[in-house]
Amino acid sequence: MAGAAIETKGLVKVFGENRAVDGVDLTVEPGTVFGLLGPNGAGKTTTIRMLATLLKIDGGSATVLGHDVTAEPDAVRGRVSMTGQYASVDEDLTGTENLVMLARLLGFDREGARARAAELLEAFGLSDAADRQIKNYSGGMRRRIDIAASIVIAPDLIFLDEPTTGLDPRSRNQVWNVVRALVADGTTVLLTTQYLDEADQLADRIAVIDHGRVIAEGTSSELKASVGAGALHVRVADPDQAAEAERMLTEALAVEVTRESDGISLSARADDPSRVAGALTELSGAGIEVTEFSLGQPSLDEVFLALTGHVAEGEDPEAGDLELEEVR
Amino acid sequence: MTATMPDPTDEAAGVLDDEKLKAALGNRTRPDRPGPVAASLTFGWRAMLKIKHVPEQLFDVTMFPIMFTLLFTYLFGGALAGSPSEYIQLLAPGILVQTVVFITMYAGMGLNNDIKKGVFDRFRSMPIWRPAPMVGLLLGDAVRFVLASIVVLVLSLIIGFRPEGGPLGVIAGIALTIVFAFSISWIWTLLGLVMRTPEAVLNTAMTVLFPVIFASNIFVDPDTMPGWLQSVVDLNPITHLTTAVRGLMGTGAETSDLIWVFASSAVLIAIFAPLTMRRYSRL
Ligand SMILES: Nc1ncnc2c1ncn2[C@@H]1O[C@H](COP(=O)(O)OP(=O)(O)O)[C@@H](O)[C@H]1O
Numbered sequence: 001m002a003g004a005a006i007e008t009k010g011l012v013k014v015f016g017e018n019r020a021v022d023g024v025d026l027t028v029e030p031g032t033v034f035g036l037l038g039p040n041g042a043g044k045t046t047t048i049r050m051l052a053t054l055l056k057i058d059g060g061s062a063t064v065l066g067h068d069v070t071a072e073p074d075a076v077r078g079r080v081s082m083t084g085q086y087a088s089v090d091e092d093l094t095g096t097e098n099l100v101m102l103a104r105l106l107g108f109d110r111e112g113a114r115a116r117a118a119e120l121l122e123a124f125g126l127s128d129a130a131d132r133q134i135k136n137y138s139g140g141m142r143r144r145i146d147i148a149a150s151i152v153i154a155p156d157l158i159f160l161d162e163p164t165t166g167l168d169p170r171s172r173n174q175v176w177n178v179v180r181a182l183v184a185d186g187t188t189v190l191l192t193t194q195y196l197d198e199a200d201q202l203a204d205r206i207a208v209i210d211h212g213r214v215i216a217e218g219t220s221s222e223l224k225a226s227v228g229a230g231a232l233h234v235r236v237a238d239p240d241q242a243a244e245a246e247r248m249l250t251e252a253l254a255v256e257v258t259r260e261s262d263g264i265s266l267s268a269r270a271d272d273p274s275r276v277a278g279a280l281t282e283l284s285g286a287g288i289e290v291t292e293f294s295l296g297q298p299s300l301d302e303v304f305l306a307l308t309g310h311v312a313e314g315e316d317p318e319a320g321d322l323e324l325e326e327v328r
Numbered sequence: 329m330t331a332t333m334p335d336p337t338d339e340a341a342g343v344l345d346d347e348k349l350k351a352a353l354g355n356r357t358r359p360d361r362p363g364p365v366a367a368s369l370t371f372g373w374r375a376m377l378k379i380k381h382v383p384e385q386l387f388d389v390t391m392f393p394i395m396f397t398l399l400f401t402y403l404f405g406g407a408l409a410g411s412p413s414e415y416i417q418l419l420a421p422g423i424l425v426q427t428v429v430f431i432t433m434y435a436g437m438g439l440n441n442d443i444k445k446g447v448f449d450r451f452r453s454m455p456i457w458r459p460a461p462m463v464g465l466l467l468g469d470a471v472r473f474v475l476a477s478i479v480v481l482v483l484s485l486i487i488g489f490r491p492e493g494g495p496l497g498v499i500a501g502i503a504l505t506i507v508f509a510f511s512i513s514w515i516w517t518l519l520g521l522v523m524r525t526p527e528a529v530l531n532t533a534m535t536v537l538f539p540v541i542f543a544s545n546i547f548v549d550p551d552t553m554p555g556w557l558q559s560v561v562d563l564n565p566i567t568h569l570t571t572a573v574r575g576l577m578g579t580g581a582e583t584s585d586l587i588w589v590f591a592s593s594a595v596l597i598a599i600f601a602p603l604t605m606r607r608y609s610r611l
């Protein structure tokens with residue numbers, strides 16, 4: 001099969017009056033990670049549920065791994081896995097019991113199911129928690145068992161719905177590692193996220209979705225180029241030096257610098273992080289004391305503002321203001 | 329675990345092992361898919377595990393019938409039937425019916441809970457026989473039915489129930505009750521698919537079941553009731569089920585009661601099973 005792993009044309013889902021998904025066109029190449037980025041209520045889950053054959057399509061068409069989702073749901077189910085946004089394993093059962101149950105449902109015999117469950121628990125660092133009920137797992141462990149449950153039979157394509165929302169940075173990193181291992185293994189991944197940096201880290205291509213429509217699509221650098229890399233914020237100690245600092249930053253960054261109303265805070269677009277380091281060195285060389293600085297990656301808010309001219313509604317407060325990891 | 333740096337978070341319980349992860353992903357075993365029976369039995373096994381992990385859910389199944397049997401027998405037995413030991417002959421089959429019929433709510437609640445929690449999405453996205461998760465829930469119900477029946481029966485025997493129909497009659501009575509119970513279960517599975525929370529399913533089921541259970545001949549002889557209530561009781565399938573179970577456990581059941589029970593079971597299934605399955609496939 002040479003075609004796209006996922007192809008949708010004018011995909012639509014209507015709940016009553018609400019067009020939750022409103023004409024989505026997507027093309028996902030096999031073996032790549034595709035990120036669906038959008039705020040709460042954008043239609044990410046609804047899109048994924050239609051592609052995973054869980055929700056009837058109201059308009060348009062979708063093929064997954066060459067099979068029409070509506071016409072051949074069973075063929076799709078046999079080759080994809082879905083890790084939902086919420087619990088997708090039984091909280092009353094233990095890790096082992098959940099995986100054994102799923103393995104049995106997929107046709108493993110008793111022995112084979114036990115062996116596969118043990119292998120997965122080991123790989124996901126959950127051996128010690130194997131006999132604990134899922135309801136006693138931490139958020140990160142839960143996410144890992146959710147994903148382990150999705151690869152009892154390694155799928156050709158996996159849907160991950162907000163796999164890291166609400167996780168601490170360390171657990172988030174672990175999930176990222178799993179996604180990278182999946183791709184290295186040749187699995188196509190469609191993941192949804194509210195975090196720009198997550199899409200940036202993992203996805204080969206990103207579609208930004210809002211009110212059920214794709215408002216931008218491209219690689220992460222293409223998207224960033226349309227938004228600007230982010231903003232530098234600097235605060236100087238001495239108000240008398242602010243004007244001098246403003247002039248030096250304007251020169252070093254070659255962009256417009258604005259001075260905030262407090263008279264000591266400066267901010268500027270920072271398209272090129274390497275220039276920022278130089279500019280800060282120049283300031284200290286000139287004896288200007290900087291009390292505070294930060295380099296912010298454009299938040300989802302800024303992306304939305306740039307792409308749609310409105311702020312993302314109902315956005316998760318955690319999603320704002322992400323630090324740019326590489327500069328630190 | 330080997331000695332590693334102590335870690336402040338509970339994530340220390342384990343770390344991802346990249347090599348093992350690769351190996352686990354590389355393991356491309358693809359066994360043949362199980363048939364409908366094997367898949368349903370696996371879900372039945374899940375229901376057993378849930379009983380094992382959440383034994384509290386057996387409380388209603390065991391404690392309520394015990395309380396009801398003891399309270400009614402000793403409080404009202406004398407007044408209603410002359411003596412507790414006479415009353416238990418009438419009450420035991422009735423309590424059995426009441427207990428099992430109440431337990432039918434569990435499958436609907438379990439279904440609702442699975443949908444709300446998101447587990448159902450995983451099952452539905454798997455290449456398995458579609459009704460299997462629901463059949464598994466019903467198998468769980470079956471275990472509860474049998475367990476509750478045994479509790480009621482043993483307690484009743486202890487306090488003086490002497491079924492003339494013998495073991496076969498008793499088993500026939502229990503079997504008939506369970507057949508009827510499975511037909512009622514479909515009402516609650518439909519509610520489980522439609523309603524928002526398991527509590528809503530529970531409350532609705534209670535609101536329906538309470539009057540139906542009490543407006544029957546389980547506890548008292550309908551002859552003592554006003555005429556209009558007698559006709560209600562007469563139409564109530566629970567009444568015919570109770571009469572039939574008493575008959576089977578005693579000196580024999582009337583064919584008319586058996587027909588009533590089987591006919592109402594058939595009607596319930598004919599209405600609610602297709603509605604449930606239609607709703608289920610559109611989920
Ligand atoms: N089952 C449903 N019934 C009615 N409305 C729904 C349902 N599921 C989602 N919606 C609505 O559809 C829109 C998109 O939701 P969703 O796909 O969950 O967004 P996201 O996953 O991006 O947060 C929201 O307005 C949501 O309220």
Ligand SMILES: [Mg+2]
Pocket residue numbers: 041044045046085161162
């Ligand atoms: Mg969602």
